[in-house]
Amino acid sequence: MDVWTEWLFTLLKGIPSLFTTPFTYLLLFLIALQWRRQIDMERKLFSAKLHTVAEGVLQSVFFGLLGGLVASLFIVGFGVVLSAQVFLFLWLVAILLALFHVRYLCFAYAGAILALLVALVDLFPQLQTIPVLATLGETVGLAELPSIFVLVAFLHLVEALLVYLSGAKKATPIFIHSKRGRLVGAFHIQHFWFVPLFLLIPSEQNVVQGLFQGWPIFSGELLLPLSLMLVPAVLGYSEQTISATPQQKARSSAIWLVIYSVVLIGFSALTAFISAWFIWPTILFSFLGHDAMIWASRMKEAKAIPIYVHPNEGLKILAIIPGSPAAKMGLQAGEVILKANGQALKRRKDLYAAMQNNLAFCKLDVLDLQGEIKFPKSSVYQEDHHQLGIILCPDEDVPYYLEGTSNSLLQLLLQRLNRKSTKQNEEIKVKN
Numbered sequence: 001m002d003v004w005t006e007w008l009f010t011l012l013k014g015i016p017s018l019f020t021t022p023f024t025y026l027l028l029f030l031i032a033l034q035w036r037r038q039i040d041m042e043r044k045l046f047s048a049k050l051h052t053v054a055e056g057v058l059q060s061v062f063f064g065l066l067g068g069l070v071a072s073l074f075i076v077g078f079g080v081v082l083s084a085q086v087f088l089f090l091w092l093v094a095i096l097l098a099l100f101h102v103r104y105l106c107f108a109y110a111g112a113i114l115a116l117l118v119a120l121v122d123l124f125p126q127l128q129t130i131p132v133l134a135t136l137g138e139t140v141g142l143a144e145l146p147s148i149f150v151l152v153a154f155l156h157l158v159e160a161l162l163v164y165l166s167g168a169k170k171a172t173p174i175f176i177h178s179k180r181g182r183l184v185g186a187f188h189i190q191h192f193w194f195v196p197l198f199l200l201i202p203s204e205q206n207v208v209q210g211l212f213q214g215w216p217i218f219s220g221e222l223l224l225p226l227s228l229m230l231v232p233a234v235l236g237y238s239e240q241t242i243s244a245t246p247q248q249k250a251r252s253s254a255i256w257l258v259i260y261s262v263v264l265i266g267f268s269a270l271t272a273f274i275s276a277w278f279i280w281p282t283i284l285f286s287f288l289g290h291d292a293m294i295w296a297s298r299m300k301e302a303k304a305i306p307i308y309v310h311p312n313e314g315l316k317i318l319a320i321i322p323g324s325p326a327a328k329m330g331l332q333a334g335e336v337i338l339k340a341n342g343q344a345l346k347r348r349k350d351l352y353a354a355m356q357n358n359l360a361f362c363k364l365d366v367l368d369l370q371g372e373i374k375f376p377k378s379s380v381y382q383e384d385h386h387q388l389g390i391i392l393c394p395d396e397d398v399p400y401y402l403e404g405t406s407n408s409l410l411q412l413l414l415q416r417l418n419r420k421s422t423k424q425n426e427e428i429k430v431k432n
Contacts, residue, residue: 010208011198014228018196023091024232030105031060031192038172038190045400046391048321051170063166064193067158067235072198074154076228079216080147081200085139087231089114090148094234103294105192105236107155111148112287118142119279142279143220146272149282150218153264155195159235160257162193167237167250173319173333175394175401178242178306183401185308185318185393186242189249193235203227218272239297243304245333256293263289307334308393314338314367315345316393324389325362329376331390332369339365348392355380355387362388 018024035056039049074080090110097104097113104110114136121127121137128134171187178184202222210216216226241249267282310316314336320326337345340354341363355362363377378388394401 007208010228014198014230016230018230018232021232024196026095027192027194027232027234028057028061030234031194032057034102034190034192035060038188041174041188041402042172045175045402046173046321047386048389050172050319050321056170059166059169060192061194063162064195064235066165067162067193068195068197068233070161071154071158071195071233074157075151076198076200077211078150078154079200079211079219080150080154081202081216081219081222081226082144082147082151083139083222084199084201084229086114086144086148087199089136089140103236103238105234106290107148107152107233108286108290111152112283114140115145115148115279115283115286118145119283141221142276144222145220145279146268146282147218147220147222149264149268149271149286152286153261153268155197155233155235156257156264157261158195159193159237160254160261162191162235163237163250163257164254167191167239167253168246171246173391174240175398176240176242176403177401179302182306182309183394183396183398184242184306185316186240186306187246187249187308187319188240188402189246190238191236195233195235196230197233198228199231200226201229218268220272240301242301242306242308244307253293253297256296260289260293310393310395311336313344313346315348315351317390318393319391321389321391325378325380325384326387326389329364329378329388331364331366331376334369336367337364337390337392338367338373348395348397351387351390351392 032053035051035053038056039051039053042048042050090107093114094105094107094110097109117133117136118140119142121133122142128137167189171189174186174188175183176186200216203225208226208228237253239249239253244252264282264286267278267285270278271282308316308318317331317333317335317337319333320331337351339345340351341357341361343350343354343357345351345354358380360380361377362380363375366374366376368374380388
């Protein structure tokens with residue numbers, strides 16, 4: 001049997017492991033839950049849904065499979081070896097963290113905490129009197145820690161790719177308060193991707209041969225023989241912007257994710273090949289560097305000038321409902337509606353009033369993104385959205401706005417279990 005046939009056989013043998021772990025089904029459930037929450041939010045804010053749960057889950061799985069393929073090529077190509085027990089510990093820590101905040105469902109945080117505990121046990125052996133830490137110290141070797149962070153770095157490189165390709169897709173328009181207390185339009189961009197990836201693990205069965213001399217590069221003390229196991233991972237992305245389009249925000253985030261990943265790989269290499277003491281800056285950077293990207297983005301948005309507000313003349317479009325008459329008319333987010341059926345518009349309620357002048361037909365005067373006037377028109381049917389599927393930027397007349405988001409996995413679960421409660425969507429506030 002030649003090398004490539006052997007690798008193919010081992011790949012096929014590793015696939016069933018994806019369907020025998022409960023984490024696979026837990027991930028799919030969480031992804032569906034997150035999309036359901038987003039759709040509930042859209043219905044509350046706009047009396048319409050812009051997306052469906054099925055569309056969201058399929059997108060998450062499709063792009064996640066693409067990301068899993070790329071991540072697996074990195075992992076196998078560089079020879080990143082982890083034991084199955086270490087990967088299990090990563091998952092358990094990530095889930096525990098997600099109970100407190102959904103954004104902590106990330107191996108950057110789980111890996112940093114796991115590595116910190118292992119390093120502390122190695123530095124202070126007396127901690128082994130604590131049963132949990134003793135088990136951790138026996139299961140996870142200090143030499144395996146660089147492999148954990150290289151895995152985290154490769155996953156974030158893939159996250160950068162997914163954010164660039166699909167981060168802006170299905171962004172949810174929202175109404176929020178700006179720093180000056182004014183209601184403005186914004187976009188909430190949140191994705192979870194289901195990422196199956198092949199993990200190199202020590203094994204006596206389905207043994208694979210080395211790809212080149214010096215492979216595997218990041219193996220710690222876990223040497224050949226090795227096998228492959230298909231395991232589920234998750235990548236998440238969450239942003240909110242009042243000063244950029246979803247596409248611009250996604251591109252900016254992708255760049256910072258690439259920088260974070262490259263620096264983390266550098267720290268991991270220093271730990272693996274120069275000195276084990278580099279594990280301490282690696283741990284700090286994995287956690288604090290990841291948080292720094294989030295806080296820097298939030299600070300930038302806090303200081304930015306909102307762009308999703310109405311001009312002095314006309315009404316600015318925040319978003320268009322897919323498949324609506326407005327979408328068929330070619331209207332786009334950022335365009336300004338100056339007139340409807342010949343009536344000048346200054347407030348949101350003016351659009352609805354102008355449409356009542358002709359219940360069967362609507363003609364608009366629109367200032368497009370190039371600064372030119374166009375005159376889209378459409379027939380109006382009884383089943384159409386009351387504003388043709390146009391979601392306008394907010395003004396004082398909007399009944400609801402968003403205040404924060406569900407922070408923890410427990411909150412998301414409780415919201416779904418308590419759907420009949422008036423607190424089903426606690427982040428949606430009624431404007432007084």
